[in-house]
Amino acid sequence: MTTTLERPQKDQPTSDRPFKQSKRIPAGSVWVVWTLAGLALVTGFVTDLGGAKGFGLAWLIAASIPAMSFAVEGRRKATDRFVTLLVVTAFTVAVIPLVSIISTVFAKGFPVMSSEFFTSSMRNVVGEGGGINHAIVGTLIITGLATIISVPIGLFAAIYLVEYSEDSRTAHGLRFLVDVMTGIPSIVAGLFAYALFVLFFGEGVRMGLGGAVALSVLMIPVVIRSSEEMLKLVPNELREASWALGVPRWRTILKVVLPTALAGIVTGVTLAIARVIGETAPLLIIAGITDSVNTNPLEGRMATLPVFAYSAMMNPGVPPEPSIARAWGAALTLLIIVMALNLIARLISAFFSPSKGR
Amino acid sequence: MNKTIQRPGDTIFRGTAVAAATTILVTLAAVGIFLTIKGIPGMTASPEEVKHGTTFLAYVAPLVFGTLWAAALALAIATPVGIGVALFISHYAPRKLAGPVGYVIDLLAAVPSVVFGAWGIMTLAPAMRGPYAWLEDNLGFIPFFAGPASATGRTMLTAALVLAVMVIPIMTALCREIFLQTPRLHEEAALALGATRWEMVRMAVFPHAKSGIVSAAMLALGRALGETMAVAMVLSASGVVTFNLISSTNPSTIAANIALSFKEASGLTVNALIATGLVLFVITFAVNFVARLIVTGPNRAKAAKS
Numbered sequence: 001m002t003t004t005l006e007r008p009q010k011d012q013p014t015s016d017r018p019f020k021q022s023k024r025i026p027a028g029s030v031w032v033v034w035t036l037a038g039l040a041l042v043t044g045f046v047t048d049l050g051g052a053k054g055f056g057l058a059w060l061i062a063a064s065i066p067a068m069s070f071a072v073e074g075r076r077k078a079t080d081r082f083v084t085l086l087v088v089t090a091f092t093v094a095v096i097p098l099v100s101i102i103s104t105v106f107a108k109g110f111p112v113m114s115s116e117f118f119t120s121s122m123r124n125v126v127g128e129g130g131g132i133n134h135a136i137v138g139t140l141i142i143t144g145l146a147t148i149i150s151v152p153i154g155l156f157a158a159i160y161l162v163e164y165s166e167d168s169r170t171a172h173g174l175r176f177l178v179d180v181m182t183g184i185p186s187i188v189a190g191l192f193a194y195a196l197f198v199l200f201f202g203e204g205v206r207m208g209l210g211g212a213v214a215l216s217v218l219m220i221p222v223v224i225r226s227s228e229e230m231l232k233l234v235p236n237e238l239r240e241a242s243w244a245l246g247v248p249r250w251r252t253i254l255k256v257v258l259p260t261a262l263a264g265i266v267t268g269v270t271l272a273i274a275r276v277i278g279e280t281a282p283l284l285i286i287a288g289i290t291d292s293v294n295t296n297p298l299e300g301r302m303a304t305l306p307v308f309a310y311s312a313m314m315n316p317g318v319p320p321e322p323s324i325a326r327a328w329g330a331a332l333t334l335l336i337i338v339m340a341l342n343l344i345a346r347l348i349s350a351f352f353s354p355s356k357g358r
Numbered sequence: 359m360n361k362t363i364q365r366p367g368d369t370i371f372r373g374t375a376v377a378a379a380t381t382i383l384v385t386l387a388a389v390g391i392f393l394t395i396k397g398i399p400g401m402t403a404s405p406e407e408v409k410h411g412t413t414f415l416a417y418v419a420p421l422v423f424g425t426l427w428a429a430a431l432a433l434a435i436a437t438p439v440g441i442g443v444a445l446f447i448s449h450y451a452p453r454k455l456a457g458p459v460g461y462v463i464d465l466l467a468a469v470p471s472v473v474f475g476a477w478g479i480m481t482l483a484p485a486m487r488g489p490y491a492w493l494e495d496n497l498g499f500i501p502f503f504a505g506p507a508s509a510t511g512r513t514m515l516t517a518a519l520v521l522a523v524m525v526i527p528i529m530t531a532l533c534r535e536i537f538l539q540t541p542r543l544h545e546e547a548a549l550a551l552g553a554t555r556w557e558m559v560r561m562a563v564f565p566h567a568k569s570g571i572v573s574a575a576m577l578a579l580g581r582a583l584g585e586t587m588a589v590a591m592v593l594s595a596s597g598v599v600t601f602n603l604i605s606s607t608n609p610s611t612i613a614a615n616i617a618l619s620f621k622e623a624s625g626l627t628v629n630a631l632i633a634t635g636l637v638l639f640v641i642t643f644a645v646n647f648v649a650r651l652i653v654t655g656p657n658r659a660k661a662a663k664s
Contacts, residue, residue, distance in 0.1 A: 052489070080554035087450050090442020094530070097523045098466050101477045108480075156378030164375050174379055176650060181386055183577065183646035184639070185584020187613045188389065191635040195392040204624070217385060224382070250371035271468075278470025281586035281613065285620050306472045310587060313476055331473050338468050346461075 023072050030065055037062040041092070055096075059089065102335075109332025112325050118333075122291040122303075128322045132330050134293040135308035138208065139334075141297055142287060142304055143277050145212035146219055151269055153216075154223025161224070162231040163253055175228075181221040189217040190282025197286065208297030211287035211304070215276045222275060226268025230261040263352030267345045274341035278334055280306035305334045393636040400629030409619075409627040418634050420599050424609030425638065427601070428514065428589060429582035432521035436582075437575050439522070440529025447530070448537035449559060460534060467527035475591035478520035483511035483592060490515075490604040501601055508606035512594040515603040520588045525578040532577065536570030537563055569652050576649030580642050583613075590614035612638040 037058040044054010062085055070078035121134035157174075165171030193214035197205045234257050242252040258265075288301035289311045309330040316323035401414045410417050443463070447456045490507040497503045544562040553561060564571075595610030595618075602608075610618075612634050623631055 076554055076557070080556040083556040083559075084450060087442045087446045090439045091446040091451075094439050094443045094523075094526050097477075097482075097519075098462075100481060101469070101473065101523075104477055104481050105473060153378045153381050156375045157382055160375035160379040164372055165379075174382065177386055178382060179650045180643060180646045181382065183580040183584070183642055183649075184389065185586070185613060185642050187584065187586045187616055188393070188635050188639045188642075191396075191616065191632050192389045192392055195396040195632060196388070198396070203628075217389065220382065220385070248365050248368055250365075250367045253371065274468050278468070278472065280470065280472045281590075281617050284587075284617055288621075306470055306587075309472050309476065310591070313479070314591060327476065331470075331476050334470050335473055338470060339465065342465055342468055 024077075025065075025068050025072050029068075033061060033065050055092075062088070105328065105332050105335055108325070108328035109330075109335075112329030113332070117326075117329055121293050123293075125291070126317075127319060130322075130326065132305065132308060132326065132333065134291070135303040135305045135330060136333070137293055137295060138287070138302040138304040139277060139306075141295065142208050142211040142215065142283065142302065143273060145209065145297060146215035146276060147269070147273055149212060149216040150219040150223050150272070154220045154272075155227050155265065157220075157224050158227035158231055159253060161228050163249075163257070178221045178224050181217075182225070184217065185281075186214075186218055186279050187281040187285070189214045190285035192217060193282065193286045206286065206288040206301045207299065208287055208294070208302035211283045211302065212297065214282035214286055215279060218279060218282070219272050219276045222272040223269060226271065227261075227265050230264030230268060231257060233264065234260045263348055267349040270341050270345035270348065274338050274345070277341070278306055278338055280310055283307050284310065305330050305337075309334065389639065390636075393632055393639060396629055397633030397636040398629075400626055400631065400633040403626040403630060407626045408630050409623065410630070414630060414633060417630065418612075418637055420597050420609050421612045421615055421634060422637065422641075423599050424514075424595070425583055425611040425613070425641070427609065428518050428521060428593075428611050429579055431514070431518035431603075432525060432582045433575060433579050435518065435522035436525045436529050436578060440526050440574070440578070441533055441571065443526065443530045444533030444537055445559065445563075447534050449555070449563065460531075463527050463530050463534075467531060471524065471585060471587045472591075474520055474524050475588040478516060478588055478592040479512065482520060483516050486511040486513070486516050486519075493604055502603045504602050504605070506606075507604050508594070510594060510606065512592055513604050513606065514593065514608045517589050517593040517608075518603075520592050521582045521585055524585060524588060525582050528581055529574055529578045532574035533567070533571060536567045536574070540566045573649045573652040576645055576652065580645045580649065583642050583645065584638065586613035586617045590617040 040061055041054050041058040044052075044057065066078045066082035066085060069081045116129070117131040118136070119133055120129070120131035122130045122132075123134075157178075161171055161174065165174070193210045194205070196213065197207065197210045201207070238256050238260060239252055242256045243249070247255070283304050284307050287304060287307065289307050290301040290303050294300055294302045309327045312323045312327035312330065316327075400408070403414065405411050405413055408417075447460050447463070451459060487507075487509070490511065490513065493503040494507040540563045544566070545558055548558040548562045549555075589611050590613070593608055593610065593614060594606055595614065596607045597610060598607050599609055600607065616631050616635055620628070620631055
């Protein structure tokens with residue numbers, strides 16, 4: 001090793017492009033500038049300087065890094081540092097509204113939360129008081145029905161794609177259509193459910209089951225995609241071993257493939273539920289809004305959390321304040337449910353499939 | 359395959375799987391067919407029979423414009439930011455930070471749209487009043503900022519900003535996946551040749567990710583086109599066609615218009631609304647179709663090559 005290290009040193013003087021140690025700005029000073037910029041940003045939001053000015057100030061401070069670099073290190077390194085600044089800026093720009101959203105919902109929604117808020121409906125409530133019990137019940141029923149419709153269809157379609165299709169042309173086409181179906185706008189799903197139910201129940205139909213159908217249209221492609229990924233991860237050796245023992249194909253799927261992929265499938269279904277539970281537009285069209293608890297999905301309007309939040313905020317009545325406060329409470333409840341579902345999905349996949357990881 | 363004994367269990371199971379797969383095709387077709395059946399009376403209805411009092415074409419044209427305009431604005435804001443955040447997670451952030459940040463971004467993609475809408479109308483719109491007045495005073499010569507600046511802040515630009523905030527997590531998640539798939543050897547080769555980090559990204563990561571970025575942008579566009587509640591809540595719309603971003607008269611979008619008008623609609627007006635929904639379906643279908651073609655096309659070719 002030592003000899004190979006020494007040789008270039010001997011050769012160096014003869015080389016026509018001698019290696020030059022490039023100048024660098026010390027790493028410590030870079031961190032000092034980043035910290036200062038971060039402080040300026042925080043000050044802007046905390047004090048009455050204002051977020052915009054704080055952001056501008058922080059950016060100017062941080063911009064001194066590429067400027068210094070241009071003077072000391074040259075153009076290429078300065079460009080590199082400038083792009084780093086841009087990337088960090090993009091990150092900050094993305095994070096600020098997201099922090100603002102979460103903090104607003106918690107700040108405005110939390111004061112409303114009480115046991116009365118969760119146990120009472122809006123029936124005969126004018127002004128203060130009332131709650132979201134009817135909306136929670138509606139959301140649970142409609143989302144539950146949507147899950148009952150979507151999971152068997154989605155799971156079996158995924159089984160078809162992975163176990164039976166043998167990568168045929170049909171399978172490719174189907175996969176493609178499922179991908180395209182993922183992009184159906186939620187309001188179009190709502191209109192579809194309305195157009196379908198009008199055929200059977202006549203003009204102006206509103207019912208919980210329609211909402212479940214609309215949500216299923218949105219949920220099925222998500223379930224298929226995630227289940228398919230999970231079924232693909234099951235090693236082929238397991239299937240072959242089972243076939244070799246004379247186990248029929250369907251029992252192999254039922255007893256070997258599905259149990260192996262179960263944790264992943266449950267994770268995918270949970271995420272799919274989290275995705276559709278917050279859907280507002282289709283439910284606004286087909287499930288509508290009401291003030292009382294309705295537990296019959298085949299009869300009449302059914303309130304849901306997102307639609308409740310929407311209508312309480314947009315049509316608050318007089319005086320508007322209590323209604324808007326309830327809207328924030330409903331929004332916070334919804335947000336907590338979605339976050340909890342995501343966390344559950346994360347935990348399931350972390351506990352049951354340790355080998356899968358990026 | 360042909361010589362295996364066909365057990366009844368197998369036949370049933372296979373049949374169920376095929377039936378489920380067929381359901382997908384039937385559903386997709388049914389969405390198109392039902393919207394068409396219910397939409398055609400609305401398209402052909404005479405102006406006197408519907409609430410909006412115009413022919414369907416005159417009704418839907420400003421809405422299509424508003425939909426495309428809002429989505430394009432949102433995409434123009436979200437694409438650079440989304441790529442930046444994805445790069446931050448995949449190549450710039452310290453590894454310990456990148457994991458949690460990626461998880462939080464995934465979480466945010468799941469935040470319900472009504473929450474974004476509520477934030478847009480209650481927090482963002484009031485906060486934008488000052489900047490809009492400033493834009494009108496200082497940049498009013500540009501048609502986009504001609505004003506008069508909205509007193510409520512509920513303008514096209516606010517709606518586009520909310521849409522951008524909504525699609526940034528999606529853009530980020532898709533781009534991050536693509537950036538992480540860059541062959542490690544290409545990156546290391548670039549660095550070994552003395553490239554700075556940015557030169558490495560430009561020479562190794564971006565060429566590899568080009569088609570992926572385009573399709574991510576298209577998918578985000580599809581999402582922005584169909585987004586309903588945020589626009590319905592934030593935008594104060596009046597069915598005009600204008601490029602003015604900061605005034606209080608704005609074109610509505612198809613989705614928001616359906617959500618706002620459906621409750622009070624009856625008779626042929628409902629059919630007209632469904633017909634606008636069909637137009638939206640066709641637009642998003644086309645956008646998603648092209649996006650998926652971009653994704654599968656080159657990748658398949660690449661897989662065949664290697």
